[in-house]
Amino acid sequence: MNFPAELKYTKDHEWVKVEGSEATVGITEFAQRELGDIVYVDINTVGSEVAMEEVFGTVEAVKTVSDLFMPVTGEVTEFNKKLDANPELVNSDPYGEGWMVKIKVSDASQLSSLLSADEYAKQIGV
Amino acid sequence: MKNTALTNVHVALGAKMVPFAGYNMPVQYSGINAEHETVRKAVGVFDVSHMGEFILKGEHALDLIQKVTSNDASKLFDGKVQYSCLPNEQGGIVDDLLVYRIDEKTYMLVVNASNIEKDWNWISKYNDFGVEMKDISDRTSLLAVQGPKAVDALQSLTDVELSGMEYYTFKKGTFAGIDNVLISATGYTGAGGFELYFDNANAEHIWKEIFKAGEPYGIKPIGLGARDTLRLEMGFCLYGNDIDDTTSPLEAGLGWVTKFTKEFVNSDSLQDQKQKGVERKLVGFEMIDRGIPRHDYEITDADENVIGKVTSGTQSPSLQKAIGMGYVKTDFAKEGTEVFIKIRDNKVKAKVVKPPFK
Numbered sequence A: 001m002n003f004p005a006e007l008k009y010t011k012d013h014e015w016v017k018v019e020g021s022e023a024t025v026g027i028t029e030f031a032q033r034e035l036g037d038i039v040y041v042d043i044n045t046v047g048s049e050v051a052m053e054e055v056f057g058t059v060e061a062v063k064t065v066s067d068l069f070m071p072v073t074g075e076v077t078e079f080n081k082k083l084d085a086n087p088e089l090v091n092s093d094p095y096g097e098g099w100m101v102k103i104k105v106s107d108a109s110q111l112s113s114l115l116s117a118d119e120y121a122k123q124i125g126v
Numbered sequence B: 001m002k003n004t005a006l007t008n009v010h011v012a013l014g015a016k017m018v019p020f021a022g023y024n025m026p027v028q029y030s031g032i033n034a035e036h037e038t039v040r041k042a043v044g045v046f047d048v049s050h051m052g053e054f055i056l057k058g059e060h061a062l063d064l065i066q067k068v069t070s071n072d073a074s075k076l077f078d079g080k081v082q083y084s085c086l087p088n089e090q091g092g093i094v095d096d097l098l099v100y101r102i103d104e105k106t107y108m109l110v111v112n113a114s115n116i117e118k119d120w121n122w123i124s125k126y127n128d129f130g131v132e133m134k135d136i137s138d139r140t141s142l143l144a145v146q147g148p149k150a151v152d153a154l155q156s157l158t159d160v161e162l163s164g165m166e167y168y169t170f171k172k173g174t175f176a177g178i179d180n181v182l183i184s185a186t187g188y189t190g191a192g193g194f195e196l197y198f199d200n201a202n203a204e205h206i207w208k209e210i211f212k213a214g215e216p217y218g219i220k221p222i223g224l225g226a227r228d229t230l231r232l233e234m235g236f237c238l239y240g241n242d243i244d245d246t247t248s249p250l251e252a253g254l255g256w257v258t259k260f261t262k263e264f265v266n267s268d269s270l271q272d273q274k275q276k277g278v279e280r281k282l283v284g285f286e287m288i289d290r291g292i293p294r295h296d297y298e299i300t301d302a303d304e305n306v307i308g309k310v311t312s313g314t315q316s317p318s319l320q321k322a323i324g325m326g327y328v329k330t331d332f333a334k335e336g337t338e339v340f341i342k343i344r345d346n347k348v349k350a351k352v353v354k355p356p357f358k
Helices: A029-037 A106-111 A117-124 B006-012 B034-043 B061-068 B113-125 B148-156 B200-217 B224-233 B267-276
Strands: A014-019 A020-026 A038-042 A055-061 A065-069 A075-079 A101-105 B016-020 B023-028 B045-046 B052-057 B081-087 B093-103 B106-111 B132-135 B142-148 B169-175 B179-182 B194-201 B280-287 B299-301 B306-316 B321-329 B336-343 B346-351
Touching: A055 B093, A101 A106, B006 B016, B006 B023, B023 B224, B034 B045, B034 B224, B045 B200, B045 B224, B052 B061, B052 B113, B061 B106, B061 B113, B061 B321, B081 B113, B106 B113, B113 B132, B142 B148, B142 B200, B148 B194, B148 B200, B179 B200, B194 B200, B224 B306, B224 B321, B280 B336, B306 B336
Parallel strands: none
Antiparallel strands: A014 A020, A020 A101, A038 A055, A055 A065, A075 A101, B016 B023, B045 B142, B052 B106, B052 B132, B081 B093, B093 B106, B142 B194, B169 B179, B179 B194, B280 B321, B280 B346, B299 B306, B299 B336, B306 B321, B336 B346
């Protein structure tokens, strides 16, 4: 399974791409495989500040529903609108076109608590 | 946890395995949406060997079946199958099942895997008729071969003329060189096709032959995930979700298999319920606004009064919209009624429709 080394990860299977005070967030290849066919990404927190480890949205697969957790505290600034019509992008390209939100990081010191690709891979046992 | 005779085959195919009703079962191979489409457009194979099979044999086998089931099994003839319920004494349903008439004195009951023991005990309790009962679940494999190409895929494997078989009939014959395979024109998908019952010993052979014969027709293995979306699009009840020990067959829309032409367990009070009318009904609904209904979500009216509960829900792979079933107060059961599903604190608009979903 692919966990790009330049990304950071959470134990809840989100990935984070940090660019200055902004970050892009999605779910990992492991997560999309576990969920199966994704049919709806429900995010209505754009414009709000959401605390680290709080729910910023929900991802629905055919069989299951899973919450999405904020990797670090921040304001959700943008939702990937392509997912409205094509939620399956999360399955086909989880680290690219399947990104979910952009956030403005409130406290950069929290970023150090995120996992590296190796640490994440070890945690899920692959 | 139990395995079916084909568990190793599923694992080798890369299936995602999950525990289901005490069995290690394939929930998906390539993905639910793709598998679903295979069954709707071509042909797919489900291993549903976890299902239970009982043989009831004896002079009074029909009497016992008439006593414990809600449908009128006296209408059966050799080679005919009937969908039915086992009503309990409190107005609910012990299980739903298929009743096969093998001959005048021999029947096969096919029950849900999760209820094998419960059903066995239940039926035994009413067996004052000296009927010989045999549980053949553990040695019986069951493959459902479903889809519009099922006849084409299977015909080369048997002399039984498949295209001529009417829905809900069965024949015993030689299949893939194995004698005594029960070929049943039934299924849980609405896509047409067959269900094949045979001894575990022949499972790998029959599986292999089916995939060889079906290859030109695009045959694929299908998991329980797609089985659920396929049955839900048809509005077929799933025991444990849409019907259970507390739901009446009349509430569940199973009046068509509840026949008061005979006496059966709890028939008096069910007949009473029929005359008085039910207070809630199982309905189908489709989402108007965006959201996916799930088991146990509340159903409300426009003023957020709770009027019922979702029993099954999914994004329909064929229709590309969210659909569900649930019990609502009878006033809200009429087709076209606007209802709301409580999804994560939002009230999301839906309307009552009559399954099969379109």
